Structures are given as structure tokens and as C-alpha cells.
Amino acid sequence: MKTAAxxxxxxxxMAYFILPLVGLVEFSLSMTRGEYSLEAYRVVFxxxxxxxxxxxxxxxxxxxxxxxxxxVVPTAFWVRLKLPHWRPVIEFVTLLPLVxxxxxxxxxxxxxxxxxxxxxxTGTTSGxxxxxxxxxxxxxxxxxxRAVDTGLRTIDVATLTExxxxxGAGWGTILARVILPNxxxxxxxxxxxxFAIVMGEFTLAALLDRPAFGPYLQLMGANRAYEPFAxxxxxxxITWACMGLIQLVTRFTKHDxxxx
Amino acid sequence: xTDTSPPAAPPAAPSRRRLRLAWLGLVPFALFVGLFLIAxxxxxxxxxxxxxxxSFTFENLIGLFTPSxxxxxxxxxxxxxxxxxxxxxxxxxxxxxxxxxxLPRGIRAPLLTFSGVASNFAGVPLAFAFLATxxxxxxxxxxxxxxxxxxxxxxxxxxxxxxxxxITYIFFQIPLMILIITPALDGLKREWRExxxxxGATATQYWxxxxxxILFPSLLGTFALLFANAFGAVATAIALTGSSLNIVPxxxxxxIRGDVxxxxxxxxxxxxxxxxxxxxxxxxxxxxxxxxxxxLK
Numbered sequence: 001m002k003t004a005a006x007x008x009x010x011x012x013x014m015a016y017f018i019l020p021l022v023g024l025v026e027f028s029l030s031m032t033r034g035e036y037s038l039e040a041y042r043v044v045f046x047x048x049x050x051x052x053x054x055x056x057x058x059x060x061x062x063x064x065x066x067x068x069x070x071x072v073v074p075t076a077f078w079v080r081l082k083l084p085h086w087r088p089v090i091e092f093v094t095l096l097p098l099v100x101x102x103x104x105x106x107x108x109x110x111x112x113x114x115x116x117x118x119x120x121x122t123g124t125t126s127g128x129x130x131x132x133x134x135x136x137x138x139x140x141x142x143x144x145x146r147a148v149d150t151g152l153r154t155i156d157v158a159t160l161t162e163x164x165x166x167x168g169a170g171w172g173t174i175l176a177r178v179i180l181p182n183x184x185x186x187x188x189x190x191x192x193x194x195f196a197i198v199m200g201e202f203t204l205a206a207l208l209d210r211p212a213f214g215p216y217l218q219l220m221g222a223n224r225a226y227e228p229f230a231x232x233x234x235x236x237x238i239t240w241a242c243m244g245l246i247q248l249v250t251r252f253t254k255h256d257x258x259x260x
Numbered sequence: 261x262t263d264t265s266p267p268a269a270p271p272a273a274p275s276r277r278r279l280r281l282a283w284l285g286l287v288p289f290a291l292f293v294g295l296f297l298i299a300x301x302x303x304x305x306x307x308x309x310x311x312x313x314x315s316f317t318f319e320n321l322i323g324l325f326t327p328s329x330x331x332x333x334x335x336x337x338x339x340x341x342x343x344x345x346x347x348x349x350x351x352x353x354x355x356x357x358x359x360x361x362x363l364p365r366g367i368r369a370p371l372l373t374f375s376g377v378a379s380n381f382a383g384v385p386l387a388f389a390f391l392a393t394x395x396x397x398x399x400x401x402x403x404x405x406x407x408x409x410x411x412x413x414x415x416x417x418x419x420x421x422x423x424x425x426x427i428t429y430i431f432f433q434i435p436l437m438i439l440i441i442t443p444a445l446d447g448l449k450r451e452w453r454e455x456x457x458x459x460g461a462t463a464t465q466y467w468x469x470x471x472x473x474i475l476f477p478s479l480l481g482t483f484a485l486l487f488a489n490a491f492g493a494v495a496t497a498i499a500l501t502g503s504s505l506n507i508v509p510x511x512x513x514x515x516i517r518g519d520v521x522x523x524x525x526x527x528x529x530x531x532x533x534x535x536x537x538x539x540x541x542x543x544x545x546x547x548x549x550x551x552x553x554x555x556l557k
Contacts (some may be wrong), residue, residue, distance in 0.1 A: 010371075019393055027399075097303075106300075134295075
């Protein structure tokens with residue numbers, strides 16, 4: 001009786017989650033009247049704006065990940081090693097992007113870095129791209145920092161550092177060849193979340209007026225009948241793949257790490 | 261188990277000079293966070309209290325209390341409350357079914373993984389998924405009409421409305437609830453139920469007098485988090501409703517694009533109001549979480 005009720009609740013709940021995805025895929029296959037076809041996908045892939053915006057977002061995602069790793073790994077390492085009493089403060093700061101809505105942050109960017117300010121980033125294309133990159137890095141900061149810090153917790157940072165130092169390694173070598181390989185799995189899971197965030201992000205790119213995938217998706221939604229559903233299916237597959245890869249890398253490493 | 265290991269040797273006291281230089285390692289991070297998180301936010305907060313010429317004023321905040329802006333806050337709050345309440349309720353039921361319902365353990369990992377994905381599947385694609393399902397030509401809409409003769413539109417349902425947006429939002433609210441409340445449900449000790457039963461309590465009494473009071477801070481805290489989550493969502497709303505539903509994020513979006521309010525500093529005040537509401541909800545979440553950790557270790 002109790003188990004039956006539990007099954008009923010779960011199945012009803014799952015139906016709510018699965019129906020929209022079925023609806024999405026079904027719509028994306030319905031461009032040709034009366035039969036299922038990949039016509040919407042063909043049209044989408046043939047659209048040069050799709051290729052441009054998609055590759056722009058992929059490039060931005062990769063750059064955001066590189067920047068995020070270069071910023072977060074040394075910081076989290078340094079805090080663990082030298083400034084442990086600063087950890088709560090740093091952790092609090094990295095969680096702020098979850099509290100302050102993205103639209104408020106980008107509003108601040110536009111007002112702070114406009115053409116008449118001391119740092120006119122929005123005045124040039126490359127400057128705006130850079131600002132968008134920093135914005136993406138800010139949005140992914142909570143996930144990236146948490147992932148790396150959790151990874152650092154499982155290794156003995158102080159001993160590894162001293163061992164490397166006594167072998168003559170400098171800080172750069174320690175970070176790149178000792179710490180980073182040890183937290184690589186955590187860095188990867190942070191990277192996949194970042195990738196998923198950047199690929200689907202709309203608000204920042206739209207308000208900074210950059211040709212990213214999110215705004216393109218919204219534009220197509222307002223103007224076309226079937227193509228947006230094909231695009232949304234693609235976006236969903238990307239999100240799903242990123243999260244799946246996180247599960248895969250974390251499970252993959254559970255076996256080769258000694259219990260703490 | 262007693263701890264017999266000798267206390268860890270205190271770390272060699274670093275020389276004063278080294279300690280004083282250690283903070284230098286934080287400079288890149290502090291610079292980044294200062295320039296691209298703190299300063300932009302402060303710019304908005306300070307701007308909310310300034311006139312165009314930079315002098316101090318409360319006019320902008322008072323300006324928020326005009327019918328159109330108040331109405332947008334009100335509908336935003338209503339949607340956030342409704343989606344947080346529904347998301348929390350359904351998520352709680354699903355998590356309870358999974359943890360306490362006597363289902364096979366194998367169901368747990370896939371459901372939690374799925375929740376991780378679904379809670380991240382927000383934004384424009386989510387809006388399209390619901391248009392394809394509950395929109396005028398959507399899967400469920402058409403199915404209900406042809407199979408059961410139920411016309412959703414005739415019953416006043418419209419995906420571009422309050423309830424349409426709420427139903428869409430709970431797609432990322434339910435999974436978040438499941439992710440956060442599952443550890444709390446795991447923390448309910450079997451002994452508590454047994455103790456209650458041996459004292460003659462019915463299942464209902466156990467829930468109302470033992471389990472729910474213990475879970476209450478977690479439930480309320482997660483509700484606050486879900487509320488903030490919905491309040492800040494922009495992309496889903498814009499892709500779904502365009503500008504037909506004047507919730508705060510959509511109004512702010514239009515304001516940033518084209519100063520529709522006719523006063524840039526009123527925009528600052530709107531953004532400041534958003535920060536206040538999401539910050540309040542998050543502080544409530546953190547505080548209640550700390551309270552609930554007393555019981556649920």
C-alpha cells in the first residue's frame with residue numbers, strides 16, 4: 001500500500017518531467033507536414049547564424065573555463081595552504097553570484113564600464129567580449145570554486161607542497177604539476193558546469209549585445225515555428241551531456257582514491 | 261572511540277614577514293571579484309540612492325511605489341511564492357517516496373542525477389519545451405482536446421500567464437527541492453519513528469508531532485531558496501511570455517535596454533529591490549539551515 005503510493009507519486013512526478021521533453025522533441029521533428037523528419041535540424045544546421053553563434057558560445061565557454069581554472073585553482077590552493085582563516089570569507093564571496101541576480105550584475109557592468117567611464121570596456125568589441133567572459137566567470141564562480149575546494153580537501157596540500165619544494169619546485173611547478181593533476185577531476189566537473197552555463201546563458205549576452213547562442217535561440221523563438229524546438233533540443237542534449245560527463249568522471253575516480 | 265593520537269604538532273610559526281606577504285596571493289582573486297562582482301553591485305546599490313547629478317536622495321526608492329512597478333513586484337512575488345510552494349511540496353513528496361517509500365535502492369542514483377540535470381535546465385530551452393507541451397498546439401493541449409474534448413484555452417489556461425509561468429518554473433524548482441531535502445530525510449532516525457510507535461502514536465501523529473517539526477526549518481529554508489531562485493529567473497520568462505507579463509526581471513531587462521521608465525536611477529532602485537528580496541530569502545535559508553543541522557546530522 002505504502003509502496004504503491006510511493007510509486008504513484010514518483011511516476012506522476014516523472015511524467016511531469018518527461019512530457020515537456022517529449023513535446024519538445026516531437027515538435028522539433030514535425031516541420032514536414034504529416035510525418036516526422038529532421039527537416040528543422042537541417043534548416044538549423046544550414047543557417048550560418050547558428051554556426052556563428054554556436055561556435056562563438058563554445059569559444060567563450062572554453063575561454064571562461066581556462067580563465068576560471070587559472071583564477072580559482074591558485075586561489076583555493078593558497079587559501080588552504082597559507083590563509084585557512086580566510087576560507088569562510090572567500091567561500092561567502094564565491095557564493096554571492098547565486099544571491100545577486102545575473103541581470104543586476106550585468107546592469108552594474110553596463111553602468112560601470114560604459115564608454116564614458118574610467119575603464120570603457122563596452123566601447124570596443126573585444127572589450128565587450130572580455131567583459132562577457134568575466135561575467136560568465138562570475139556566474140560560474142560558485143560552482144568552480146566549490147568543485148576545486150572539495151577536490152583540495154581530499155589531498156594533503158601542505159605535505160605535497162613541502163615535498164615538491166624540497167625537490168626544488170617553484171610555485172608555478174607546484175601548481176601545474178603537483179596540485180592541478182591531483183584535483184583534475186574536480187576541475188573537470190567545474191568545467192562541465194561552466195560549459196553548460198555558458199552555452200545556455202541568455203541575460204548577459206543579450207544585454208551586452210554579443211552574438212551568443214542564447215540570444216539567437218530567443219530570437220528564433222520569436223520568429224520561427226519549428227526551428228527553435230530543434231535548437232532547444234540541441235541545448236538540452238548539451239546540458240544533459242555535460243552533467244552526464246560530471247557523473248562519469250566523478251564515478252571513474254571513486255575507485256582509485258583511497259578512503260580518507 | 262577515544263582519540264589516542266598525539267595532538268598535531270603546531271605548525272612552525274612563520275616569520276612575521278612571510279605572514280604579512282601571504283595575503284599577496286589573494287590579490288588576483290580580490291581584484292577580479294572586486295571589479296566584476298562587488299563594484300558593479302555597489303554601483304547599483306549606491307545609484308539607487310542618487311539623483312542624476314550624484315546627490316543623495318530617497319526619491320528613487322519612493323518612486324518604486326507607483327502602481328505599475330508595485331504591480332510588477334507583486335506578480336513576481338506571487339509567481340515566486342506559487343512556484344516555490346508547489347515545487348517544494350511536489351519535490352518533498354517525491355523525495356519522501358524515494359527515501360521512505362520502500363522502493364528499490366537502485367532508483368535513487370538515477371533520480372538524483374536527473375534532478376541535477378533538470379535543476380540546471382532553465383532558461384530559453386525550458387520555455388520552448390513548455391510551449392511545445394502546453395502551448396496552443398502543444399502535445400498535451402492537443403491530446404486533451406482530441407482524446408477527452410477538454411479545451412484548456414476555454415478553461416482559461418494560457419501558457420503565457422501566471423499559471424503557465426508557474427508550471428514552467430517548477431520544472432527547475434522540484435529537482436532543486438529533491439536535491440536539498442533528500443539529505444534531511446535521510447537524517448530522520450529510525451529510532452524516532454519506533455519510539456513514537458511504541459508510545460502509541462499513529463503514522464499521522466508521528467509525522468505531525470515528530471518528523472515535520474524536525475524537518476520544518478529545512479522545509480522553510482529550502483522554500484526561501486526556491487523563492488529566490490524563481491525571483492531572479494529572467495531568460496525563461498522572456499522566452500515564454502515576451503513582454504506580456506510584467507514581472508520585475510522582464511521590466512528591468514526592458515529598462516536596461518531602453519530606459520522605459522524614463523529615469524535611469526529608477527532602474528537602479530528596481531535592481532536594488534531585487535537584491536534586497538533575494539538576499540533576504542538567502543539569509544533566511546542559511547539561518548534556517550544552520551538551525552536544522554542541530555537535529556539532522
